[in-house]
Amino acid sequence: MLFYSFFKSLVGKDVVVELKNDLSICGTLHSVDQYLNFKLVDITVMDGHKFPYMLSVKNCFIRGSVVRYVQLSVDDIDVTLLQDATRKEASK
Amino acid sequence: MSQYLPGTASLLEDLDKKLMVLLRDGRTLIGYLRSIDQFANLVLHQAIERIHVGNKYGDIPIGIFVIRGENVVLCGEIDSEKEERVDLKRVDIDEILAEQKVELEAKREKEKLRLKAMQNYGLFFNADVLYLNKVKFKQIL
Numbered sequence: 001m002l003f004y005s006f007f008k009s010l011v012g013k014d015v016v017v018e019l020k021n022d023l024s025i026c027g028t029l030h031s032v033d034q035y036l037n038f039k040l041v042d043i044t045v046m047d048g049h050k051f052p053y054m055l056s057v058k059n060c061f062i063r064g065s066v067v068r069y070v071q072l073s074v075d076d077i078d079v080t081l082l083q084d085a086t087r088k089e090a091s092k
Numbered sequence: 093m094s095q096y097l098p099g100t101a102s103l104l105e106d107l108d109k110k111l112m113v114l115l116r117d118g119r120t121l122i123g124y125l126r127s128i129d130q131f132a133n134l135v136l137h138q139a140i141e142r143i144h145v146g147n148k149y150g151d152i153p154i155g156i157f158v159i160r161g162e163n164v165v166l167c168g169e170i171d172s173e174k175e176e177r178v179d180l181k182r183v184d185i186d187e188i189l190a191e192q193k194v195e196l197e198a199k200r201e202k203e204k205l206r207l208k209a210m211q212n213y214g215l216f217f218n219a220d221v222l223y224l225n226k227v228k229f230k231q232i233l
Contacts, residue, residue, distance in 0.1 A: 056174045062165070
C-alpha cells in the first residue's frame with residue numbers, strides 16, 4: 001500500500017504518465033486507487049499528432065495495468081520521507 | 093479531496109457521458125457509458141468504432157458494447173470545446189477502411205524488413221519467427 005499512499009500524496013500535482021503503448025500523457029493527478037489506476041484532468045499528449053483520437057479528450061481515466069512509467073517533478077517528492085516509510089513498511 | 097471518488101469509482105462520475113475508450117489492440121471506441129465495475133469492465137451504449145488514418149477518420153456503428161476491463165487502456169471524457177477545435181476530416185466507412193488497409197500493409201512491410209535485418213544479426217523476436225527458422229537452426233547446430 002506504500003505506493004498507493006505515495007500517489008495519494010501527489011494528488012493535485014502535475015505528472016506525466018507513460019503507457020505501455022508509448023503514449024505519454026501529461027496532466028494533473030485527480031485521483032488514484034489501490035490498483036494505481038489514475039484519473040488525470042486537463043491533459044495534453046506528447047507527440048499529439050501521432051494520437052489523433054486523444055485530441056478531443058480533456059479528462060481521462062487510465063487503467064493501472066497499462067502504465068509503464070510515471071514521471072514526477074523533483075520538488076513534489078520528499079525522498080527522505082519515502083525512505084522512512086519504506087523502512088517502516090519493511091519492518092512490519 | 094475526499095469528495096472525489098478514487099480510481100475506478102471515479103468513472104461513476106462519467107456515467108451517461110460520451111466517452112472515448114482506447115483498447116489494448118489500439119482500437120478506439122466512442123459511446124455513452126452506461127455501467128462500470130471495480131475492474132473497469134464497461135458498457136458502452138450507441139457505440140461507434142472510430143478509425144483514424146492521418147487526419148481523416150471514419151465511424152462504424154457497433155451498437156452496445158461490453159468491454160472486459162483488462163482490455164481497457166484509458167477512458168477519456170470528450171470535451172466538446174476541444175472537439176470543435178480539432179481539425180480532422182470525416183470520411184465514409186468504405187474510404188477509411190481502404191485507407192486503413194493501405195496503412196496496415198505498409199506497416200507490415202516495414203516490420204518484415206526490420207525482422208529480416210535483425211535475423212541477419214542472429215536476433216529472433218517471437219516464437220512464430222523462431223518456428224519458421226527452425227530448419228535454419230538445425231542446420232547451424
